[in-house]
Amino acid sequence: MIEIKEIKKYYKDKLILKIDNFIFKDKKIYSIMGKNGSGKSTLLSVLAQVIESDKKIIYYKQEDLILCPQEVVFLKGTLFYNLVEPFNLTGLYLDKQKLANFLVDFGLDNLKNSEIKNLSGGEKAKAQFIRTLLYNKEVVLLDEPTASMDKKSSFIVEDAILDLKKKGKIVIIVTHDYEQACRISDYIYEMDNGELVLKKEFLCREN
Numbered sequence: 001m002i003e004i005k006e007i008k009k010y011y012k013d014k015l016i017l018k019i020d021n022f023i024f025k026d027k028k029i030y031s032i033m034g035k036n037g038s039g040k041s042t043l044l045s046v047l048a049q050v051i052e053s054d055k056k057i058i059y060y061k062q063e064d065l066i067l068c069p070q071e072v073v074f075l076k077g078t079l080f081y082n083l084v085e086p087f088n089l090t091g092l093y094l095d096k097q098k099l100a101n102f103l104v105d106f107g108l109d110n111l112k113n114s115e116i117k118n119l120s121g122g123e124k125a126k127a128q129f130i131r132t133l134l135y136n137k138e139v140v141l142l143d144e145p146t147a148s149m150d151k152k153s154s155f156i157v158e159d160a161i162l163d164l165k166k167k168g169k170i171v172i173i174v175t176h177d178y179e180q181a182c183r184i185s186d187y188i189y190e191m192d193n194g195e196l197v198l199k200k201e202f203l204c205r206e207n
């Protein structure tokens with residue numbers, strides 16, 4: 001569970017986030033929608049402690065959380081290096097079978113030894129998504145993971161997200177795709193004037 005008592009974030013005089021008393025429950029998928037510039041990425045970055053906020057009272061374990069950012073972030077080197085090296089560097093467990101399965105499912109297997117900078121936008125997005133899931137964290141923040149992906153790949157991502165929920169994890173996904181949000185979410189929120197406004201909840205969805 002993530003319990004937010006208060007978040008306030010300004011850029012100069014502009015209030016970007018003002019969230020009070022909000023709970024992200026375990027084993028639930030939250031979609032966050034909203035206009036460009038409404039603060040969705042800012043919220044994920046505050047939760048992941050990538051950026052500071054002006055006020056923040058949140059109860060959760062920071063080390064349990066991983067963010068897949070909107071912009072891809074890679075090291076120099078091949079696709080395979082980028083998927084394996086973070087685990088070599090940190091000593092975290094790497095599930096090699098899961099990695100191999102994802103590469104095949106996403107059709108990236110034959111690109112393993114390609115320089116990451118030469119991959120297409122969608123291929124890079126898939127690589128970043130795979131790396132995020134390999135961390136095997138309890139809370140997974142996904143910022144428009146499928147924005148540049150084809151339909152088949154988007155469905156693989158959606159299946160993987162539903163699988164995370166089955167394992168009891170919290171998934172918070174930012175998306176502009178309302179149909180996608182309806183397919184997978186327990187709750188759909190809209191970021192509006194810095195606040196999270198509930199748009200739809202799917203109470204009967206199986207756990």
Ligand SMILES: Nc1ncnc2c1ncn2[C@@H]1O[C@H](COP(=O)(O)OP(=O)(O)OP(=O)(O)O)[C@@H](O)[C@H]1O
Binds near residue numbers: 034035037039042070
């Ligand atoms: N480092 C920064 N300095 C100043 N303003 C910023 C900074 N980062 C973001 N902003 C502003 O904060 C607002 C929220 O940005 P954010 O990236 O959270 O939007 P978003 O909802 O994710 O939009 P999109 O759908 O386009 O990804 C925007 O108006 C943006 O211009």
Ligand SMILES: [Mg+2]
Binds near residue numbers: 040041042143
């Ligand atoms: Mg954004």
